[in-house]
Amino acid sequence: MSKERFDIHQHLTDRIVAAIEAGAGQWQMPWHRGSGGRAPVNISSGNAYRGVNVLALWVEAQVNGYGSHLWGTFRQWADKGASVRKGQKASYVVFYKEIEVEPGEGNEDERKSRLFARATPVFNADQVEGLERAPVVAVTELPDVDGFIASTKAAIVHGGHRAYYVPKLDEIHMPPRELFTGSATSSATEAYYSTLLHELTHWTGPAHRCARDLSGRFGTEAYAMEELLAELGAAFLCAELGIAVEPRADHAQYLAHWLKVLKADKRAIFTAASKAGEAVAFLRK
Structure with a gap:
């Protein structure tokens, strides 16, 4: 055999x-x-x-x-x-x-x-x-992160207590930096940056940027897969910029969705990683 x-x-x-x-x-x-x-x-x-x-x-x-x-x-x-x-x-x-x-x-x-x-x-x-x-x-300073974020020319609005991207306004909304706290694995500054990089990955999705549409591939799980993609994009960027990745508590709700899709489709994580890579490449331009 x-x-x-x-x-x-x-x-x-x-x-x-x-x-x-x-x-x-x-x-x-x-x-x-x-x-x-x-x-x-x-x-x-x-x-x-x-x-x-x-x-x-x-x-x-x-x-x-x-x-x-x-x-x-x-x-x-x-x-x-x-x-x-x-x-x-x-x-x-x-x-x-x-x-x-x-x-x-x-x-x-x-x-x-x-x-x-x-x-x-x-x-x-x-x-x-x-x-x-x-x-x-050990990385003690993050000298290039602000310059990298500014180079994207994304509209970033600070205020409130949630981080999210608003497609209709094409704006990223972020809590003030002073509201972020550190953890055992990352500083308050790193928590702020890793969250912002997650939202920047979402920001690349519209048609005039990366034209990302996951609905045809993942159907009802498309939104959960977009969140996984943003997780990966932020993780890739944090690795490049020397930032410890801070987990987001709201992603707990997506774990079951991610596992369901990955178990059903052996190429799903490859698609998510590839799309995340495209988003990172766009942000690097």
Whole structure:
């Protein structure tokens, strides 16, 4: 009997669902715990991972207790003079490769292309030996965040006690900064910024920005999936800007919806992460 083909979409979805369920009692998502909040980086290229791979590696770091944000393949670690310890289990990232497909009958002049997902096993720095590690430098200042937010040119109105985006007015409403409080994992300033970045992700949704419409894919769960997308967008941006992500209490109500959709559709988290990535790219312009 042939070995069943490895389904990277199902694998990553199952890992993410398990991590969400493990923290559901505290209404925290995987990027709120463990080493979540710091962008995972490839040891060979020095580049940060993107999209669903960020979430996948945050989940693996949290589940396995890894403290490092550095990842690489078996060969990439060897090229750095390190070796993966015997018995260590790989985590997986996914890359898409575009492959041209031969035209079929009746459309000989039209070549098509398809995206194929390729799973790549990677290991965390905590799983290797022989690596000289640079000291971890704690972020104490957030010098670029205000400039980044101003560059979006979003209309931000301060007042009241809730944070929300108003599509009809195209405005983000935020409580005054002094109303935000710190926690065990983030400062009051970080709580303010992570909330604002969540709303900025929502702000990218209209047709004249990212033209994001999830209703065709997720139906009645579209609003809950937009909230998951905004969670991911804020988490990606916080990782880039060096901000600890502060969980939002109102997301507790969405956990059941997210789990329902992820369990029913193994590609849902990939769609959410991809759309979040598009939102982040728009905000970076």
